[in-house]
Amino acid sequence: GENVEQHPSTLSVQEGDSAVIKCTYSDSASNYFPWYKQELGKGPQLIIDIRSNVGEKKDQRIAVTLNKTAKHFSLHITETQPEDSAVYFCAASIVETSGSRLTFGEGTQLTVNP
Amino acid sequence: SAVISQKPSRDICQRGTSLTIQCQVDSQVTMMFWYRQQPGQSLTLIATANQGSEATYESGFVIDKFPISRPNLTFSTLTVSNMSPEDSSIYLCSVVQDTVSYEQYFGPGTRLTVT
Numbered sequence: 001g002e003n004v005e006q007h008p009s010t011l012s013v014q015e016g017d018s019a020v021i022k023c024t025y026s027d028s029a030s031n032y033f034p035w036y037k038q039e040l041g042k043g044p045q046l047i048i049d050i051r052s053n054v055g056e057k058k059d060q061r062i063a064v065t066l067n068k069t070a071k072h073f074s075l076h077i078t079e080t081q082p083e084d085s086a087v088y089f090c091a092a093s094i095v096e097t098s099g100s101r102l103t104f105g106e107g108t109q110l111t112v113n114p
Numbered sequence: 115s116a117v118i119s120q121k122p123s124r125d126i127c128q129r130g131t132s133l134t135i136q137c138q139v140d141s142q143v144t145m146m147f148w149y150r151q152q153p154g155q156s157l158t159l160i161a162t163a164n165q166g167s168e169a170t171y172e173s174g175f176v177i178d179k180f181p182i183s184r185p186n187l188t189f190s191t192l193t194v195s196n197m198s199p200e201d202s203s204i205y206l207c208s209v210v211q212d213t214v215s216y217e218q219y220f221g222p223g224t225r226l227t228v229t
Contacts, residue, residue: 045220095213100145
């Protein structure tokens with residue numbers, strides 16, 4: 001089955017700096033890669049996703065890149081703000097055959113210091 | 115995106131008892147899933163809730179322990195049976211609204227503590 005590894009497990013940055021979280025996956029058939037933000041006491045919130053036919057996607061301060069050959073994808077947050085502090089999870093799926101069953105990475109605790 | 119609610123939001127239960135968690139969505143959805151998130155850890159898929167038929171369980175999860183129902187396109191329940199302290203976790207319902215975007219949205223979770 002699919003295995004997703006996520007690094008780093010913790011990340012501390014100064015407000016205004018950029019943050020990068022990286023994930024690798026094992027199944028070359030995976031074709032859908034969402035990122036979730038989970039604040040304390042809440043369910044995961046979908047913040048951005050990318051499909052295997054796209055190399056990069058951007059939404060305001062958030063961007064995701066995908067390297068299919070190397071089987072890794074990354075989340076980039078620019079101009080970080082204290083409200084970006086949360087746990088971030090990457091995930092992978094083969095949507096057509098697995099019915100959207102997601103395999104998650106272990107999570108990254110991001111702390112943005114004011 | 116769909117609005118997902120879960121009941122209860124949290125509960126403290128005695129070992130050996132069972133708890134049923136409800137997941138309600140404000141619109142019809144294509145797929146519904148149940149995940150478990152143990153304290154400080156990642157999310158693990160328990161099963162896919164299939165409308166009108168038996169759920170599809172992931173390796174390590176069985177129907178006798180986690181019976182699931184999905185009577186219609188907006189509602190599902192997960193029962194945690196014969197609970198032990200190891201079942202203390204957050205249980206999360208998630209949905210996929212359409213098979214074009216495949217975007218998956220999560221409910222707020224049910225925090226279960228077993229004593």
